[in-house]
Amino acid sequence: MVELFFFEIFDAVKTFECGQIFRFESNDSGKTYFGALEDRIIKITQKDPHTLIISSNKNSNLEKIVNSFFRTNDNYLDMQKSINIDDLMKKVVNYSNGLHLLNQDNFECSISYILSQCSNIPRIKRNLKDLGKLYGKSVIFEDQEFFLFPSRSDLINVTEEEFRDLGFGYRAKYLRNFIKNYPIFLGEPVLDSEIFNQKLQNIEGIGQKVADCIQLFAYGDISHFPVDTWMEKFMIKFYNDGKKISKKNIRELGSSLFGKWAGYAQEFIYYYARNHPQFFSSKSKK
DNA sequence: ATCCAGGCATGCA
DNA sequence: TGCATGCCTGGA
Numbered sequence: 001m002v003e004l005f006f007f008e009i010f011d012a013v014k015t016f017e018c019g020q021i022f023r024f025e026s027n028d029s030g031k032t033y034f035g036a037l038e039d040r041i042i043k044i045t046q047k048d049p050h051t052l053i054i055s056s057n058k059n060s061n062l063e064k065i066v067n068s069f070f071r072t073n074d075n076y077l078d079m080q081k082s083i084n085i086d087d088l089m090k091k092v093v094n095y096s097n098g099l100h101l102l103n104q105d106n107f108e109c110s111i112s113y114i115l116s117q118c119s120n121i122p123r124i125k126r127n128l129k130d131l132g133k134l135y136g137k138s139v140i141f142e143d144q145e146f147f148l149f150p151s152r153s154d155l156i157n158v159t160e161e162e163f164r165d166l167g168f169g170y171r172a173k174y175l176r177n178f179i180k181n182y183p184i185f186l187g188e189p190v191l192d193s194e195i196f197n198q199k200l201q202n203i204e205g206i207g208q209k210v211a212d213c214i215q216l217f218a219y220g221d222i223s224h225f226p227v228d229t230w231m232e233k234f235m236i237k238f239y240n241d242g243k244k245i246s247k248k249n250i251r252e253l254g255s256s257l258f259g260k261w262a263g264y265a266q267e268f269i270y271y272y273a274r275n276h277p278q279f280f281s282s283k284s285k286k
Numbered sequence: 287a288t289c290c291a292g293g294c295a296t297g298c299a
Numbered sequence: 300t301g302c303a304t305g306c307c308t309g310g311a
Contacts, residue, residue: 207293
């Protein structure tokens with residue numbers, strides 16, 4: 001058992017429901033969450049607004065793993081101050097208070113975001129759950145059955161056709177390709193962030209947005225500012241006078257506005273925008 | 287019933 | 300470099 005204390009607020013519901021991660025679930029309205037982390041199942045109990053209690057079926061190295069996962073080294077208050085650049089961002093920061101970025105397993109996270117393209121959160125969750133159930137190892141923890149996320153070797157012989165049968169559509173090809181070629185870039189030494197970004201994009205099925213998500217959510221590179229349709233709507237409306245600009249320019253704009261904390265800014269904006277859809281009617285663009 | 291989602295690759299100006 | 304189009308599926 002590990003206890004994590006956060007000087008700032010930690011909000012488990014915002015953190016696990018904001019859409020950054022897909023395989024953690026709560027059966028009690030957010031009091032506790034269960035999910036697979038690497039080789040084990042962890043249970044997260046929110047003791048108070050600052051404290052998480054973590055337990056697991058496997059305690060070796062648990063403290064190190066959860067400290068990495070919950071990014072306990074981030075200076076959250078500095079981050080909030082830093083991206084609080086105007087009245088709008090003040091509202092966004094306030095609305096998202098307690099939402100923390102997580103540092104996910106890179107194999108699972110990459111697959112999650114490859115499957116996310118032109119999809120939606122319920123469907124992504126279902127796709128990942130199916131993968132776990134079909135190919136992941138079963139673990140019983142506190143009398144419930146959970147599934148670890150399948151390893152590369154669990155998936156290496158699964159065909160594109162079998163992924164299509166799971167309803168992955170055209171993403172099946174990308175997924176098959178990713179699994180086949182995974183170690184080609186994994187084995188590389190750590191490179192310059194933008195060079196690694198390009199390497200990720202050299203994998204068929206991974207473009208700018210997915211590459212940014214992988215770096216942000218799985219490689220701890222929190223200066224990345226992935227631009228999806230929500231980010232596009234928000235940034236054009238509030239930071240470009242409603243005039244359309246390319247996603248590439250929006251990515252640069254995010255980076256210049258929010259600097260090294262751009263990843264947090266992105267997740268906060270995403271969370272805010274998705275929960276205020278009336279501001280961003282998809283028919284009013286262009 | 288259309289339309290369009292948390293994109294990507296491709297082909298064409 | 301920028302824009303249009305097809306791609307699978309499934310919810311609204």
